[in-house]
Amino acid sequence: MSRPPSRRTVLASIATTAAVATGGFESDPSGATAPSLESGTVPADRYDCSDVERPEPDRLDGTDALESLPYPAPPSEANAGEDRSPADGSRSSAVYGVSRYVTEFERAYRRNAFLARYGSLARxxxxHRTAYRTAPIDPSGTEDAxxxxxxxNLTKGTRQSIAxxxxxxxxxxxxYLDExxxxxxxYxxxxxxxxxxxxxxxxxxxxACFD
Structure with a gap:
């Protein structure tokens, strides 16, 4: 059995596909575009796992309590294209996979932040994502990012504000995602x-940080 592709392989695929297919940028389905940024990747030693900050609410008791969401694993070639649709056309499965990963991460982040603030009152x-855009950073360089x-749009409510x-x-x-x-x-x-x-x-x- 062959070894599963690394996160670096997936990121390289994202950068190469976006740069080649769109001339240095990848756009969302609405047609908006953005140039590839060239200000560089983040040095690997700038952060470590102790620097990670994200909402981690306590588990709530009760069958009707709103549950927290787990943060997703980073994209891989195995799952990058699992949610593609015909509307995506020739868009790379890796590019679509990373946008899906970020959306699911943000969904967990916002829900968990709301739970951390309101606890059992959260209802x-x-x-609902309305648009997205991806751009490789220095696709010709040695680092992939x-x-x-x-x-x-985010709709939220508590048990004190049912209506x-x-x-x-x-x-x-x-x-920003790298390996x-x-x-x-x-914003x-x-x-x-x-x-x-x-x-x-x-x-x-x-x-999030990755070993």
């Missing part, structure tokens, strides 16, 4: 455009 948290920006759910519209977060770390940065405002601002390499928080 619902629903994230990718930026992923997603925009979404008054609230929705955050057009939230934008940007993730060592996942960084997250959130402070309503994201009318989908861009890679703020850049998580400069303004992000480590939310």
């Amino acid at each position: 619902t948290v629903t994230l 990718v930026l992923v920006a997603i925009r979404y 008054d759910q609230r929705t955050e519209w057009d939230v934008r977060v940007v993730y 060592h770390v996942l960084l997250r940065a959130r 402070d405002g309503v994201a009318e455009e989908l861009s890679f601002d703020p850049d998580p390499r400069a303004r992000g928080t480590p939310v």
Whole structure:
């Protein structure tokens, strides 16, 4: 049996496919585009696993309690294309896989943050992604990394506000992913455009690390 492909192999596939197929960028289905960024990858020794910060709510008792979500494993060639659809056309399964991974990570992050704040009062948290964009970082270099920006709406409510759910519209977060770390940065405002601002390499928080 052959050895499963490494995370580096998957990231290299993302960078190569996006750079070759789209001339240095990958766009979301709406047609928006963004140039490949060339400011470099994050040094491997900048963060370690003790730097990771992400919501980890306590387990709640009761059958009707809202459950926390586990953070997903990083994408691999084995699962990168499992959620592809005909609408994706020629888009690389690895590129689609990394956008799906980031979306599922953000879904877990926001739900767990809501649970950590409200505990047993939390009733619902629903994230609906409306757009995404990916871009390889220096695809010709020796390190493989990718930026992923997603925009979404988040509906949430507590048991004290059953008839008054609230929705955050057009939230934008940007993730940086390489074979060592996942960084997250959130735009402070309503994201009318989908861009890679703020850049998580400069303004992000480590939310996962990989051995």
